[in-house]
Amino acid sequence: MACNKNSFIKLRNLRKGTEVVDILHRKAYTPMECSSNHCLGSKFFPPFERPDTTPRSKDEVLSHAQKFMEEYYSSIGKDDTPEFLQRMKDVTDSVEKTGTYDLTYEELTLKVFDARHVKTTQEMYEHILELMDYSNNNGNVRGAITIFPKRTDGLHDFRIWNAQIIRYAGYEQPDGSIIGDPISKEITESSTLLLSIYQSVYLSIYLSIYLSIYLSIYQMTLLMLAV
DSSP states (O other), X not given: OOOOTTSOEEEEETTTXXXXXXXXXXXXXXXXXXXXXXXXXXXXXXXXXXXXXSOOOHHHHHHHHHHHHHHHHHHTTOTTSHHHHHHHHHHHHHHHHHSOOOXXXXXXXXXXXXXXTOOSHHHHHHHHHHHHHHHHGGGSOOOEEEEOOOOSSSSSOOOOSSSSSSOOOEEEOTTSOEEEOGGGHHHHHHHHHHHHHXXXXXXXXXXXXXHHHHHHHHHHHHHHHHO
8 A cells, every 4th residue: 555645644653652743755756665564765775767867857857946945945934925936937947948957055055065166076086075074073073065066968977986975885705695784785896896906007007117217227237337
């Protein structure tokens, strides 16, 4: 039995014996896999009908934008105001023309690191380190967000392979078991392979330089002996 988006869902805390009423499921953008016995709303990788390289349609982008703007302007007490209506008109016009839109600085709400100008992976890496340093704050965690260039054609995006910047690795053992986080198995294997390639290249360069220096010294020694 699928969840009815028009109903209230009771959530029971089995440990405390308390109940709360949930209506967040009404705001779901995609069909949910929940049933009357199982809630899978927190599933980390839900199925997507749209391939990763396919941008959202204009209708989908506009639907997301409208819901976000309604929540944002409601939170600052300006819903159903001329300012809200004008903002929605600007967003709609932008989506119709380009398929996307830009959030204003105020709409980003968190501590913002604006990285929409970056052009290289090295710049992206440096901005990620900046975000981590700020957010960690010597253990006193602070909320922050870094904004990279927006998605356009779905083929030239700035993307991070792993689902989280920092998380546990997952190492597959000979018997098929996993030490660490099983969900990180593939990214761990890819990272290990890249590290091995890097080490091999670095070692080759080091040996080439060392051999070149050795041969130069050897040639100079032979020259001195000849003299």
